[in-house]
Amino acid sequence: MQRAQLADFLRSRRAALRPGDVGLRPDASRRRTPGLRRDEVALLSGISTDYYTRLEQRRGPVPSGQVLASMARALRLTGGEREYLFELAGRAAPPRAESPDEVAPGLRRVLDRLGDVPAMVSDALGRTLLQTPAATALLGDESRYAGPARSRAYRWFTDPGARRHFPAADHDRHARTLVAGLAAASAAAGPRSTATALVGELRRRSPEFAAIWATQPVADAVCPPKRIVHPQLGVIDVRGDNLIDPDRSQVLTIFTAEAVEGD
Template identity: 55%
Template sequence: MDRAQLASFLRTRREALQPEDVGLPRGRRRRTGGLRREEVAALSGMSTDYYSRLEQQRGPHPSEQMLAALARGLRLSLAERDHLFQLAGHAVPHRTVRADHVNPGMMRILDRLHDTPAQVVNHLGETLAQTAPAIALLGDDTRHSGLARSLHHRWFTNPRARQLHPAEDHQTQSRLLVAHLHAAYARDGRGSRAATIVDSLVTASPEFAQLWREHPVQSAYCPPKRFVHPEVGALELHCQTLVDPDQSQTLLVFTAVPGSESDEKLRLLTVIGAQLV
């Protein structure tokens, strides 16, 4: 681990980021040219003291998980992320793991949607980043670990994953998720994370096993989705998508018809989401 170079790299990337780049207000009394240390720490989900010690060349040896969090917080490109790992004395993440790293351009868009339910998911149904309103609508889907990180896996193994949708929509949702996983498996092949999820679900869920044998194919059309939220009740939302083909990630943005009852409820969830920050 090269503490001096790691500290210098973190500092230069922090100073190059502007508050507007990450959806933060600049304020009138800002003396720092870029972001403050406490802002990077908050964006990376770590304490200010931990981050500050890294910049001061006296911090602990950061784990791969902490480095990945720093890469997201500092909006690093894949090449910059690899460099960060090398400076910290870790092997560069394998290409198949890079689906965990949100494209910096995608993150910049997400930062500007702070008052809208939006999230970035990879091709395995794993949520990588969410706005506060998305957490208020869907829950914190980034908290899961292991196979449960994938919505595809949770849907067929954890009944709680289905509570947000009306029972009459479950069959359609099941088929849609299996179609998505078929596409991921076809792309990644045997030995991949997609294959691990499939192998687990074929054993754990007869429903999944039956649908998997039917080979459903995903459609480009995304119909309106119905939700049953514990605080605001029923909503019907449209889901717009922005796809990053290189990293197999998708930005999902949930909207409602203006003036509709769902629109009013979505506005209420935005207030609830702001309280979660």
């Protein structure tokens, strides 16, 4: 364990965060130093303040893998920073999940600051990991699903109810966009990946998916404009702007409702 380097690394990452970055309400008192306090990092990590303080003072015990993972989440570390944290502690970092449920720290920091803006974070399989309240009001709660149905592509081709949020005239275009996105995810992750398994399942279950797949659609680099059928507002023209975290294969989409029409 490299105590000095570990202590310096923890202090630097703690100083780089603000309470709002991690979902804490800023206090009214003036802080003597920038960044989070030690007790705030300890609270977010599920460890005692004394334990965390001793780590920063170069006199703590060797943290367990569970403690290191908790501190990495609390400090919103990137994948590379997380591995470096484990290395400093003298432990092997567990392998990264192929499509982790945890939102990439950088994207979470941006999402936390968007306030009332409709935005959400999705992974390469089209699984919604986190939404702002405004996005839930616009699109519904897309994070409530379990199993394969977490993928919006899977729901589109297996659940007719998934299409009610889009005008019928747009169904073909939306279907091709979903297939192209899943094709890109499968190509990037490889033949033994969850994405490829999902493709195989959809090709078996949905003749429509299989037919589109055979045309080899290619995903656009941008989120294409779309129309959403809102239960109260009618048809809304929506533009989506994407911010991609390449390290975690996740995307933050910020939606702008450009106009409202009568249904």
